[in-house]
């Protein structure tokens with residue numbers, strides 16, 4: 001048992017002051033990832049700053065038609081919120097595809113974004129791991145990497161980002177709001193998580209002592225449809241092998257707008273810009289969707305045991321885009337339920 005301090009804060013400024021200049025401090029959201037990692041000895045904070053009572057637990061309509069989601073909004077509340085189900089079904093579906101009902105009742109929006117990789121070596125302190133102990137090596141490269149990255153990895157780390165919600169936020173062009181010792185700033189969700197490069201210990205661009213305060217969604221285009229689909233080893237309670245979040249707007253048989261993000265393929269949600277280039281202005285056909293997926297996945301560099309992810313990602317993307325294109329009829333139900 002390693003001793004640590006605990007403080008509960010009531011305001012954002014108080015939270016930021018409590019963390020300022022204390023590298024051993026960690027904000028505590030629902031604790032569903034942080035506390036697990038403490039039990040494993042992977043995280044050894046000296047101070048837990050409990051932020052769950054901060055007044056950041058609301059989902060607010062914005063004047064431009066977007067939504068502001070407080071960082072303390074629980075995953076289950078966010079998935080169930082009517083504006084999210086109606087206007088951003090990809091986000092609701094991604095949340096419901098993650099973890100379990102009990103975990104979603106506890107997990108927060110901020111904590112979900114910052115959950116750590118599920119790479120086995122990262123979670124096992126008896127093994128080397130560049131992400132946990134920089135410079136110690138990456139045994140996953142030659143070892144167990146079936147679940148790990150095929151895009152954007154480096155010789156230092158081949159881990160994947162595990163959050164389903166983050167993939168939906170990348171597809172939706174969300175913005176992450178932060179408050180830290182140097183004030184407030186905002187980062188596009190697509191730039192929030194990083195590729196591993198030479199510093200795999202840094203999952204995101206968050207700076208020391210910064211608190212996530214909110215996530216903002218831009219207005220949803222009335223003609224657009226969105227969907228999340230996840231392939232996993234079990235039907236529930238399992239992380240994505242590959243997932244796809246997509247927003248598609250089709251008019252007169254032509255793709256007017258498309259955004260596509262993959263989960264389970266990289267160290268961050270993989271926004272598929274090359275695929276989107278192919279899609280924009282093209283006929284909304286399966287042939288187009290196949291070309292788009294190939295344009296993106298041609299850059300994949302699978303390891304010995306995870307090559308299956310490339311055709312899996314292709315099939316998921318083509319299937320989701322085809323379904324979205326077919327459901328362009330407004331009478332079609334926009335938000336099919338997703339298993340939890």
Ligand SMILES: Cc1cc2nc3c(=O)[nH]c(=O)nc-3n(C[C@H](O)[C@H](O)[C@H](O)COP(=O)(O)OP(=O)(O)OC[C@H]3O[C@@H](n4cnc5c(N)ncnc54)[C@H](O)[C@@H]3O)c2cc1C
Nearest residue numbers: 029030031032033034098099108110111112114163164212
């Ligand atoms: C068995 C199991 C299965 C799971 N399956 C899935 C799955 O399929 N898909 C999926 O996406 N997730 C899954 N999860 C992960 C789960 O979604 C996360 O554990 C949860 O979202 C983390 O949220 P939290 O509030 O509990 O974070 P915490 O554990 O409290 O915190 C996580 C990290 O975020 C930091 N933090 C928390 N809040 C803030 C903030 N506001 N600002 C700055 N830093 C902050 C903490 O310091 C910590 O580093 C699973 C978890 C378990 C245990």
Ligand code: SF4
Nearest residue numbers: 119129138157158159
């Ligand atoms: S893939 Fe990353 S997290 Fe996994 S062992 Fe290698 S360095 Fe560690």
